[in-house]
Amino acid sequence: MNHVLIVDDDVDSATSLRDLVATENFSVALAHTLRDARRQIALQPPDLVLLDLQLPDGSGLDLFSDPDLVASSELVLITGHASLETSIEALRLGAADYIVKPIVMRQLQGVLSRFMKPAALKADVARMNAGLASKGHFGHLWGQAPPMLRVYEQISRVAGTAVTVFITGESGTGKEVVAQTVHDLSRRRKQPFLAVNCGAISPNLIESEIFGHEKGSFTGADRQHLGFFERANGGTLFLDEITEMPLELQVKLLRVLETGRFMRVGSTQSQEADVRVIAATNRLPEQAVASGKLREDLLYRLNVFPIELPPLRDRLSDVGLLAQHFLEGIAKQEGQPKRFTSSALERLATYHWPGNVRELRNAVQRAYVMAAGEEINEEWLPRPQAGVALPAAAALQAEPAAPVAAAELAAPAVDPSMIVSLPVGTSMAQAERALIEATLRYHKFQKERTAAVLGISLKTLYNRLKEYAADSEDTSAST
Missing domain, CATH: 3.40.50.2300 (Response regulator)
Structure with missing residues (x-):
């Protein structure tokens, strides 16, 4: 006993x-x-x-x-x-x-x-570290580059606690996988892990989806509905793209984090929220606060233990390992083994991967389908884009030290339409808008391709374009 x-x-x-x-x-x-x-x-x-x-x-x-x-x-x-x-x-x-x-x-x-005794948690971490040393993966996360080793260390440290975790990183870097790994190493592992994309839910329905609603609380509410907090009871609730949550709902989320209680829509009785919250965003948190997309007090409450995921271009040494992992998974599913040629692996390791790990996985799957034989060469793999001075998301995060002319950023014989030149003093929000709109124009307003190149989800792109249209209308009205 x-x-x-x-x-x-x-x-x-x-x-x-x-x-x-x-x-x-x-x-x-x-x-x-x-x-x-x-x-x-x-x-x-x-x-x-x-x-x-x-x-x-x-x-x-x-x-x-x-x-x-x-x-x-x-x-x-x-x-x-x-x-x-x-x-x-x-x-x-x-x-x-x-x-x-x-x-x-x-x-x-x-x-x-x-x-759960601390020794049991330490044993689980030790098993994951053994998998990292022998096969190059830490749970569901793959890679041995120094930035990822730091992420694994942070996960090992925080997983066994009840502390709120805030994951940042570009779209496609694997934020949900990090959240799942934290859950798998936690004392809540036997309870549900529920992942929610706040940007994929209608603003009119998101409060009901998160907190639930009572029968008759609004038109169409013909039965009681359990929200994410109740469905994840005892486990972990992962709120992805938290900056897409309406500000009025962020106030209620903050209240839940502070008191541990919530109410369904249409109810007057509060309930216990026995849930660990992990949040994530592909925006820079400070920029999201400055642009009014994230409440500053909520950021402080979520950001108790931050984990920043590196973009794939910052750990290109992991690309071969990741590609082989994805290829083995596809081959097992399809029942036909294939292998990369050395030139294909070289191509993969020199591409800058604006869509990060998600883009790599899609590229491997496409190359597998297109390869006629057992070998996958570089024919169907992404080609480096000439004239891209910075990968899309890197350009958003760079801090210019001096005015940079377009000619200085570009390689020889660069298509001028692929270059975005910004003066010192440009805000991060303005730089993001300029890059998104220029990329959209370059790709002839093909939103799917634009989102992939920028390394963001299609939903995020639509949200940004909606914001820009609203800002333009406000500017026109004020003039």
Whole structure:
């Protein structure tokens, strides 16, 4: 039987909590001070510690200074409010979760059901690291370039905690795969992982989809609908393209993150949200705040633990490994093995991949279909585009140090229509718009090709063009 130590100076609260824990098939001990807690730990090392922050002889966080305790026991904080500062400090010290006062049985049951010794989590990370060393993949993520090794280290560090994760990176870099890997290494792994693209849901329906609605709450609501928070109960909710969520809904999401409660549309009764939120965006977060697409307070609440995914052009050494992985998957599905020629692998490793890993996967699939025999050569692979001074997304993030003329950016014999030249002082939003509109014109307003070249989703492109049209109308009206 696993053993729980409850450390709380409120005798009545600790006794009530002990009775609740005992019903879940745990043995329980109580301590009301740090001194009592250390004595109980010496008598019987606990598997799980429920730890109040405010104690008569110090802070509950002082127990984290015992490396043996942190290594062998899961530590869960008991707190009146899960503040951002507490989250950061708890992560740094190794806390696994929170119980927010006043404690309710459902919240406690969720924590107890996710109980897992730190050694088990470390073993899972060790297995993934073994796969990285032998085959070049960390769970579902492939690559051994230094930027990816840093991502794996961050995932290993944060997965076992309850901290909110904010993933940034260009479209197609694998943000959902990172979120899935965090979930797979977390204590919530046996519960649902639900991925939601906020940019793919109608603004009129997104609140209902996220929080659910009651029967009769609006025209057409002929039955009760469970939203994403309820469907992901106990697990992880991944909110992709968070900057596409309407601002009024961002306020409600912030409230859920701060209080752990939400209400269905048309309801007056709040519910517990036992969900870990992971968010992502392909925009630069600060730019999204400046352009009014993301609330600054929500950014601070989401960005407790940021993970930045590198574009594929910054880890070209991984392209061959990724291409082989995709090729093996396609060959297994189609039942016909094929292989790349050396010249094909060379072509893959020299292309700049504006669409990142997603574009690479599509390119491999197309080359597989077009290859007549067992060998895939460079004939059907993407060709480097002459005159592209910076890959599309890199141009959006570059910080010019001085005015740059078009001729300085271009290679010899460059098509002038493929060059975007911007003066120093251009805002990031203006640079993004100039690049998107120029790329759209170059590709003769073919939106699918434009989105692929820019490395963004078609939905994101449509959203941007809609914004630009609205801005143009406002400018015309004001003049």
